[in-house]
Amino acid sequence: MSGVISVGMADYKTARAPDLLLTAGLGSCIGICIHDPVLKVGGMAHIMLPTANGSLGGNPAKYADTALELLLKEIAGMGTNKSRLRAKMAGGAQMFSFPGRPLVLKIGDRNAEAVEQELKKHGIPLLVADVGGSFGRTIHFDVGTGELRIRTINHGEKVV
């Protein structure tokens, strides 16, 4: 029987098949999912901001760059081969808009861009990016199959 491991905000976890990783209520945050299809292990990080640059310490799992590094390190410790790793991501929405006020910083978009760049830097292919829109997402990631289930309240549910 598979267990469900919950990943909180600014948090990351690894798992082995048949366990699932879950993060609930992603808005402009992003859930990064990584897995090794051969070993059937993987991990998920729930990042909040693009980069730790300039921030005064704090939790490194909050940022795309430092969280990915931590996650990859832990996944490497499970005996994976980095060249086999595959990535998917979801989130990065824009939940609110104020009429007549231009959005200077779309943090969701910036997060998605940052994750994409960091993955590229690590040479990990990004197979799925379900990002943007103006709705929340809850995601389940099956580290064995690499299936990512994305649930929303009013915008359907899908497996990618």
Next chain:
Amino acid sequence: MEISQFQLDALREIGNIGSGHAATALSTLLQRRIEMSVPEVWAVPFEQISNIIGRLDAPQATIYVKVEGEAPGKAVFFFPVESAEIVVQALLGTNESRDMYSDEMAQSALKEVGNILVSSFLIALTQFSGIPLQPSVPALAVDMIGASLDAIFLEEGTLDELVLFIDTQLTGIPEIEGQFIFLPDEGSLKKLLGAMGL
């Protein structure tokens, strides 16, 4: 920054007074007697809010107001979708079911209620601190509460790590609950507490 139990108690008192204003305004608007109280106030790092609000994917109506003035920040009021619908029905004087996700009239009524609630808390904060705080036009999201809150928290401005969380209970309409959050921008909480001699 750190916040003491004494400061929290004082903030709860201010929350109580704010909710008193809110209750008066809501009673007038809904034409029935509404009472509100603040049983609890917390100051927590944002990453730990799920310890207080529970399920991050629960559907809630979230009203978001930017606070401008000398102690800027963000103010948020949210309640479960079912509660929001009951409030809207009371406001519109109907028992008709309303789709809170798409009904524009319902949403605009809800923004108005949220605006009143948020303003009431801001007025109480201003009364005690002497620091004028002005609310912006409200924005609304009806979606997973975690998603709405993370978007608010992360949108522009540097924030104090602490979130001021004011639990509110409404009586007068059955089965309504709601919560108020104040997210002070960096330095604002210190300024407010300082101005209140706390």
